[in-house]
C-alpha cells in the first residue's frame with residue numbers, strides 16, 4: 369500500500385540515474401540542427417547527451433500514461449516535498465521517460481557544477497564580464513568576499529531602519545495633512561517594477577501602512593492617472609525611483625513628470641524622493657545633488673529580473689508592512705534545496721527537466737502559468753521577464769545561432785477557464801501548463817459552506833484539479849507547484865525556485881541567462897526615431913517662419929531632413945504630432961498620406977487643397 373504524507377520529505381529512494389526500469393524509449397532521437405533551423409531527425413545510439421540537443425517532436429514522444437494507478441505511483445515516485453516551506457512540486461503529468469532522464473544526466477551534472485561556480489563568484493555572465501550574485505542577497509555568507517557580504521548586510525539593515533522610520537513617522541513629509549507618509553509612488557520599469565508589483569499584489573495587507581502604486585511606463589496619460597488618483601495625498605507620497613542603470617528613458621521621463629506634478633502642487637520633491645540605483649549612476653548623482661531623503665544601492669552583479677531580493681523589491685515591500693526577512697528566509701531555504709545534485713531532490717532541476725522535455729530544448733511549446741489564487745495574478749507577468757529575458761537569446765555560449773527561449777503567458781484560474789482554456793483543452797497543442805496551487809483558502813476561522821459540505825475554495829480547488837485532468841486527458845502536460853498558503857516565505861521561495869530553474873535550464877541549453885542584448889536594439893531604434901522627429905520639427909519650424917506659411921508635402925519634409933528613405937516614419941511622426949495638436953495636416957481631395965500638406969502654426973487652409 370503506497371502512502372505519502374504531505375508533511376514528509378520525498379519518500380522515494382534517492383534517484384540513481386543508472387538503475388531505471390527498461391526505457392519506454394528504444395532509441396535516442398537527436399535532431400541535426402541545420403543552419404536554416406529546420407530540424408531533421410536522425411536516430412543515433414549512445415551519443416553523449418552533451419553533443420546535441422535531445423528533442424522529440426510530438427509524433428515520436430511516447431503516449432502519456434493514462435492508467436490511474438500507474439499515474440498514482442508516478443505521482444508518488446516523483447513528488448517533491450519541502451516541509452519547512454510547505455512547498456510541493458508534482459511533475460507526474462509531464463511524460464518524460466527514464467531514457468530521457470538518463471540522457472540528461474551529463475547536462476545536469478554540468479549545470480550543477482556551473483551553479484556551484486556561479487555562487488562562488490565566477491564570471492557567470494561572460495558577455496558583460498559580470499558575476500551573478502542574487503543568491504548572495506539571501507545568504508551573505510556565500511558572497512565571494514567580505515566587502516560584498518558587508519554591503520549586503522548593511523543595505524538590508526538600512527532598508528529595515530528606513531522603513532521603520534517612515535512607518536513610525538520619524539521621517540515624515542514636510543506638508544502632509546496626515547502628518548506621515550501614506551502612499552508610495554514607485555517609478556521604474558522592467559525588473560525595477562515587475563517584482564515589486566508581483567509582491568505587492570501577493571503580499572500587501574488589506575490596510576498597509578503605505579499603499580503602493582506604480583508608474584512603469586512613459587505614457588503621459590498613465591502618469592497623469594496615477595497623479596490624479598493621489599490627489600492631495602501627493603503631499604503624503606514617498607516617491608521611490610528605481611533604476612539599476614540610472615538612465616532608462618521611461619523611468620527618467622516618469623521622474624520628470626512626477627517632479628513637475630510636485631512643482632505644480634507647491635511641494636519640494638527632494639523631501640519625498642528616494643532613489644534605488646547603482647552608485648554614481650545618473651539617477652544616483654541626481655538624488656545626491658538634489659538632496660533626496662534616501663538612496664539605496666543596486667549592485668552590478670544583480671540583474672534587474674533577479675533583483676526582487678535586493679533593495680528594489682525589499683524596500684517597497686517593507687514599507688507596505690511585508691515581512692521581508694521572511695521573504696529572504698523562504699528564498700534561502702529554496703536555494704539550499706536547489707543545491708542538491710540529486711535530480712528528484714532538486715525542485716528547480718525538476719522544473720528545468722520538464723521544461724526541456726516539454727519544449728524539446730528549443731522552446732517548441734509555451735509555458736502557461738495558471739495560479740489558482742487571485743493574489744498571485746501577476747506571477748505570470750513577473751515570470752515573463754525572468755524566463756523570456758533570460759532564455760530568449762539568439763546565440764549560445766559557443767556562438768551558435770540558436771534563437772532560444774520559452775514563451776510565458778497566463779493570468780489566474782479559475783478565471784482563465786472562461787477565457788482561453790478552451791484553446792488549451794481542444795485547440796493547437798503548443799503549450800504546457802504550470803498550475804500554482806495554494807492549499808489554504810482563507811485564514812483559519814473565516815471559512816463557511818456556501819452549500820452543504822462545500823466552500824467557495826472547494827470550487828477553486830475543484831476547478832484546478834478538473835482543468836489539470838481535462839488537459840491531461842487530451843495529452844496536454846502540466847506541472848503543479850503547490851504552496852500551503854501565500855506568505856512572504858512561500859513567495860520568496862517561489863521567486864528563488866524560478867530564478868534557479870531558469871539558471872539551470874540555461875545551462876542545459878548552453879546559453880547566457882544573465883544578459884539582454886536584444887533590449888539594447890530596441891532602445892537604439894527608439895533613439896533614432898526621436899532624432900528624426902527633431903529634424904522634422906526643425907524643418908517644419910523653418911517652413912512655418914515664412915510668410916505666408918509654406919505648407920510642405922511629405923516628400924519635401926523628407927527631402928529637407930535628408931532622409932527620403934524614412935518617409936513612412938516621417939509620416940507617422942507627423943501624424944502623432946498632429947494628433948497632439950503639435951502640427952497641422954491638411955489633406956488633398958484623395959485623403960491619401962501621399963497628398964497631405966503639413967505645417968505648424970496658422971495658415972489659410974484654402975491655399976492647401978490640391
Ligand SMILES: O=P(O)(O)OC[C@H]1O[C@H](O)[C@H](O)[C@@H](O)[C@@H]1O
Pocket residue numbers: 557558559560610611612613614615616619671672673757884887
Ligand atoms: O533598472 P533599469 O536599469 O532602469 O532597467 C530596467 C530594465 O531595462 C531593460 O529592459 C533591461 O532589459 C531589464 O532587465 C531592466 O529591468
